[in-house]
Amino acid sequence: MEIDVDELDSAYRLLAGSVIPRPIAWVSTRGEAGENLAPYSFFNVVSVDPPVVMFAPVGIGEDLKDTPRNVLDSEEFVVNVVTMELAEAMNATSATVEGSEFEHAGLERAEGVRVDVPRVADAKVAFECELHDFVEIGRSTMVLGEVVYAHVAEDATTEDKVDVTKLDAVGRLSGSYYASTRDRFSMERPP
Structure with a gap:
């Protein structure tokens, strides 16, 4: 099959079905309407110095959903890493609900250390972020956050480093x- 992307109504299914697996940013925010917790699978690391992560929700301008609107207002958020034991709760927070998704999914919150935003208390890894940049790209918005504090569960580490064999993301x-x-499998990089 050959695809001229200009002829598609949307490239979403092409991209989302081909760029796999995509890590999930389970983003918690706080705004005028209260707390918000929502998953975003257009997520990744952008820089290590400064440490910057990004997620890209659909919507711009007046069409922004709660999460990006809260980030714009407060200039801070938390990215919680989704692991197998939290997958069902993450899925529950993707629903449109009145009130807090934390309550809806039965999740305990823990307050941030450097940001005024709660994190998922049971998340093995959570990054407290301050807004670095907010970029509209087509019908989506790329939210870049500088990681200012990290929470890492001891049982996800070996010798004070995140151990990918212990983090079932x-x-x-x-x-x-x-x-x-x-x-998982391992391959040595060639010299």
């Missing part, structure tokens, strides 16, 4: 499909 595939990082 969940990634988004497409539609209702997800993947865990249980099946």
